[in-house]
Amino acid sequence: MNFYEECFVWVRHNNNCGVRYTCLKNLQTDMYCVQSADFYRKDNNNNRFDNQFLELLLEEDPLTRCEWFNSLADAISHHLKDFP
Numbered sequence: 265m266n267f268y269e270e271c272f273v274w275v276r277h278n279n280n281c282g283v284r285y286t287c288l289k290n291l292q293t294d295m296y297c298v299q300s301a302d303f304y305r306k307d308n309n310n311n312r313f314d315n316q317f318l319e320l321l322l323e324e325d326p327l328t329r330c331e332w333f334n335s336l337a338d339a340i341s342h343h344l345k346d347f348p
Contacts, residue, residue, distance in 0.1 A: 266327055267291040273340060281305050285340055286317055288326050297330035298343040 273285040286299045299320060302313040320329070333339040 266325065268326060271336070273336065277303070280307075284313070285343070286313075287336055287339060288330070289336075290327065290332065293332070295332040295334060296336045296339040297326060297332050298339050299326060299330065301343060301347065 267290075269289040269291055271287050271289060273287060275283045275285070277283050282304045284302045284304060286302065288297050288299050289295070290297075300313070300317060302316075304313075320326075323329075331339075331342060333342060
């Protein structure tokens, strides 16, 4: 059984938008991945992101779905290269 700690990293994109990186830490290996990056806007229904996170988590184990890194910063940097 794998145990994951969820952590959020926020980036202010502009006056109307912020990006929330939903990251996981594998508690057995102390490695990090980015599960998703969600764009929050003032005028949108942002509640759907929690449901999407759960769907991804249950659909496939993050251990195989994601690429893992030694630091949270490295995981986010790699995600930004893949999804500019």
